[in-house]
Amino acid sequence: MIETPYRRHSVAFRRAKLVRYNVRTRCCYYDYRYQRKLSTKMAEDPKCEVCQKPAPQKCSGCHAVHYCSREHQKAAWVIHRKVCKPFKICEDEALGRCLIATKPLKPGDVIIKEDPLIWGPSQMTVPVCLGCGVALTNKTARPCQKCGWPMCSDICQNSPSHIPECSYTINRGDKVSIKNFNIPHPSYQCITVLRCLYQKQFLSNVWNKIKLLESHCKARQLTPSYQQDKRQVVEFIRRFFKIDTFSEEEILKVCGIVMINAHEVPLNEPPHIAIYETTSMLEHSCRANCAKSFTSKGGVLVSAGTHIEKGEHLSICYTDPLWGTPNRRHHLWETKFFWCNCSRCSDPTEFGTYFSAVRCQENDCKGYLLPKSFQEDTDSNARWYCDVCQSSTSSIIVHETLDNIGRQLDMMPKGILNICRAFLRENDKYLSPNHYYFTDVKFALCQLPSSEKTTNIYRPIIIISPIDEDVEFKAKLCRQLIDMMKILIPGKLNFFFVEFKAKLCRQLIDMMKILIPAEPRVLGILLFELHAAISEIGRRKVEAGLSGPDDLQEALLESKKLLKETVELLKHEPPELPEGKILIQAKSNLAELDVIMRTVHMKVGDVI
Numbered sequence: 001m002i003e004t005p006y007r008r009h010s011v012a013f014r015r016a017k018l019v020r021y022n023v024r025t026r027c028c029y030y031d032y033r034y035q036r037k038l039s040t041k042m043a044e045d046p047k048c049e050v051c052q053k054p055a056p057q058k059c060s061g062c063h064a065v066h067y068c069s070r071e072h073q074k075a076a077w078v079i080h081r082k083v084c085k086p087f088k089i090c091e092d093e094a095l096g097r098c099l100i101a102t103k104p105l106k107p108g109d110v111i112i113k114e115d116p117l118i119w120g121p122s123q124m125t126v127p128v129c130l131g132c133g134v135a136l137t138n139k140t141a142r143p144c145q146k147c148g149w150p151m152c153s154d155i156c157q158n159s160p161s162h163i164p165e166c167s168y169t170i171n172r173g174d175k176v177s178i179k180n181f182n183i184p185h186p187s188y189q190c191i192t193v194l195r196c197l198y199q200k201q202f203l204s205n206v207w208n209k210i211k212l213l214e215s216h217c218k219a220r221q222l223t224p225s226y227q228q229d230k231r232q233v234v235e236f237i238r239r240f241f242k243i244d245t246f247s248e249e250e251i252l253k254v255c256g257i258v259m260i261n262a263h264e265v266p267l268n269e270p271p272h273i274a275i276y277e278t279t280s281m282l283e284h285s286c287r288a289n290c291a292k293s294f295t296s297k298g299g300v301l302v303s304a305g306t307h308i309e310k311g312e313h314l315s316i317c318y319t320d321p322l323w324g325t326p327n328r329r330h331h332l333w334e335t336k337f338f339w340c341n342c343s344r345c346s347d348p349t350e351f352g353t354y355f356s357a358v359r360c361q362e363n364d365c366k367g368y369l370l371p372k373s374f375q376e377d378t379d380s381n382a383r384w385y386c387d388v389c390q391s392s393t394s395s396i397i398v399h400e401t402l403d404n405i406g407r408q409l410d411m412m413p414k415g416i417l418n419i420c421r422a423f424l425r426e427n428d429k430y431l432s433p434n435h436y437y438f439t440d441v442k443f444a445l446c447q448l449p450s451s452e453k454t455t456n457i458y459r460p461i462i463i464i465s466p467i468d469e470d471v472e473f474k475a476k477l478c479r480q481l482i483d484m485m486k487i488l489i490p491g492k493l494n495f496f497f498v499e500f501k502a503k504l505c506r507q508l509i510d511m512m513k514i515l516i517p518a519e520p521r522v523l524g525i526l527l528f529e530l531h532a533a534i535s536e537i538g539r540r541k542v543e544a545g546l547s548g549p550d551d552l553q554e555a556l557l558e559s560k561k562l563l564k565e566t567v568e569l570l571k572h573e574p575p576e577l578p579e580g581k582i583l584i585q586a587k588s589n590l591a592e593l594d595v596i597m598r599t600v601h602m603k604v605g606d607v608i
C-alpha cells in the first residue's frame with residue numbers, strides 16, 4: 001500500500017495514541033485528552049506532540065505545541081491547523097495579558113472565533129428573557145415554572161444559561177415575580193455577576209478562566225460604581241437570594257471582572273453583555289488593528305482590520321473611535337482604569353487629521369489650536385497652542401466652547417438637511433474641518449437616502465458646505481444647477497443633495513482610512529452610501545440627457561468597485577445587525593449591477 005501523507009500522519013499519531021479510530025464515522029479523530037495531558041507536561045519539559053520525545057521546536061503559529069522534527073510537525077498539521085492560532089498570549093507589565101501576532105495577517109483574516117464564557121443582561125436593563133436576551137412585554141413574558149423569572153419560551157426556560165439564577169432562586173424558596181416590563185428592573189443588576197459566581201461554586205474549568213481576568217479591584221474602590229455595586233449587587237445577592245457562600249470581596253471582584261472585560265453584544269434590543277476567554281484579553285488602541293464582530297448566536301469574531309506584522313500587538317478599540325481624544329481618554333480612565341497612550345492619543349493632530357482641533361480665534365489666523373500633548377491636558381493650567389501664530393488659550397475655555405457646541409449637537413435632530421447645514425455653517429468659525437462634531441453630522445448626512453422616493457422631502461437648494469474650499473466644485477455645482485433647472489421637474493432637484501452626499505462620503509472615507517483603518521463597519525457603510533450616490537447621479541444624469549453611456553458605464557464601474565469593497569469589509573457581519581443588512585443589500589446590488597452592465601454593454605458596446 002502507498003503511504004499517503006495522511007496515512008503517515010495517522011500512523012504516527014496512532015502510535016503516539018493521539019488519534020483514535022471512530023467506528024461509526026470510520027474516521028480517525030484527535031484525542032484532545034492526550035493533548036491536554038501533554039500540554040500541561042510540556043510547560044515543564046517540551047515533548048513532541050506526535051512521539052513525545054524531547055522537542056526543541058514549537059509551532060510558529062500558536063507557540064503552544066512542540067515537535068521533535070519537521071516531519072512530525074508536518075504530520076500533525078492536518079489536525080493542529082484546526083486549533084492553531086495566529087497569536088501568542090504574553091504578559092506585559094503595563095498591559096497585563098495581551099495578544100501578539102505570530103505571523104503576518106492581512107485585512108479580513110479571522111484571528112479569533114469563540115463562544116462566550118458567560119453572557120447575561122447588562123446591569124441596567126428592562127426585563128429580558130434570561131434564555132435569549134430578548135426584551136419582554138406583558139404579552140410575551142411567561143414565568144419560568146421553576147423559579148418565576150420571566151422567559152419568552154419553554155426552550156429558553158430550559159436553556160443552560162438560565163440554570164444559575166434558576167437554581168439559586170429555587171434554593172431561596174420564593175419565586176420571582178416581575179410585572180412591569182416598561183422600565184429598567186433592578187433585579188437584573190446581579191444576574192451576570194451571579195452567573196460568574198455559579199461557575200466559581202460549581203464549574204471550576206470556566207471559573208479558572210474568568211478569575212484570571214483583570215478586575216481593578218483596588219482602583220475601583222474609590223469610584224461611585226464600586227459603592228453602587230456594594231449596595232445593589234452584593235446586598236441583592238445576599239438579601240434576595242439569601243446566598244452567603246461568597247464574601248463581599250469575592251462578589252465585588254466579579255463585579256470588576258464584568259465591568260472591565262464584558263463586551264456589549266448588540267444582537268438584541270437591548271444588547272446583552274458577554275465575557276470571552278481570549279477576546280477579553282485583547283488590549284486597547286484608539287487606532288486598533290483588529291475588528292470585532294459577532295455571530296448570530298452571540299459568539300465573537302475578531303479579524304485583522306489592517307495588515308499586521310509578525311510580533312505586532314493585537315488591539316481593538318474599547319471606546320467609540322469617533323469621539324475626540326479628551327473624551328476617549330477620560331472614558332477609558334473611568335471605565336477601564338488606564339490612561340491611553342496609543343499612537344493616536346500621543347499625536348495631538350491625530351495623524352494630521354486635526355480631528356480634535358479647534359480654530360485659532362486670532363485675527364485672520366488660519367491655524368488650529370491643540371494642546372502640546374493630550375496626556376497633559378488633564379491639568380487645570382493646561383493650554384492649547386495655535387500651530388500657525390503660536391498664541392495660546394486656556395484648556396478650560398476650549399473645553400467650555402466644545403461643551404456648548406456638544407450640547408447644541410445633542411439637541412439637534414440629525415437627518416434634517418437644513419438643520420445639519422446650519423450647524424456646519426455656524427460652527428465653522430470654531431472647529432477644524434475634520435472635527436469630530438462635524439464628522440458626526442456628516443456621517444449622519446451620508447446615511448440619508450439618495451433615491452428620489454425618499455429624498456424629495458428636501459428643498460431644491462445648492463448645498464455647499466461652509467468648510468468647502470473647493471471652488472471648482474462650487475462652480476461645477478452652479479453650472480449643473482442651471483442646466484438641470486432647465487430640464488428637471490422641481491421634485492427632482494435634490495440631485496444636488498446626492499452630489500453633496502457623494503463628496504461628503506469621499507471626504508469621510510479618506511479621513512477614516514487614516515484615523516481608524518481597522519473599523520470595517522464605518523468604512524463599509526460609507527463605501528455603500530458612496531456607491532448609492534454615484535449610481536443615483538449616473539442614472540439621473542442619463543435621464544436628464546446630461547451625460548452619455550460612457551459616463552454611465554464609468555459610474556457603474558465605480559459603483560461596482562465600491563460594492564465589492566463594501567462586501568469585503570462587511571463579510572463577517574451577521575444579518576441581525578444593520579451592517580449585516582447592508583452586506584445583504586450590497587451583494588444583491590452587485591448582482592443587479594452585473595446585469596445592468598451587461599445590458600449597457602450589449603446596447604452600446606465597450607465605451608470605456
Ligand SMILES: C[S@@+](CC[C@H](N)C(=O)[O-])C[C@H]1O[C@@H](n2cnc3c(N)ncnc32)[C@H](O)[C@@H]1O
Nearest residue numbers: 095096097213214260261280281283284336338
Ligand atoms: C479587557 S482587559 C484586557 C486583558 C487584561 N490585560 C488581562 O490581563 O486580563 C482591560 C485591561 O487591560 C489593560 N489595558 C488594555 N489596554 C491597555 C492599554 N492600551 N494601555 C494600558 N492598559 C491597557 C487595562 O488594565 C485594562 O483595564
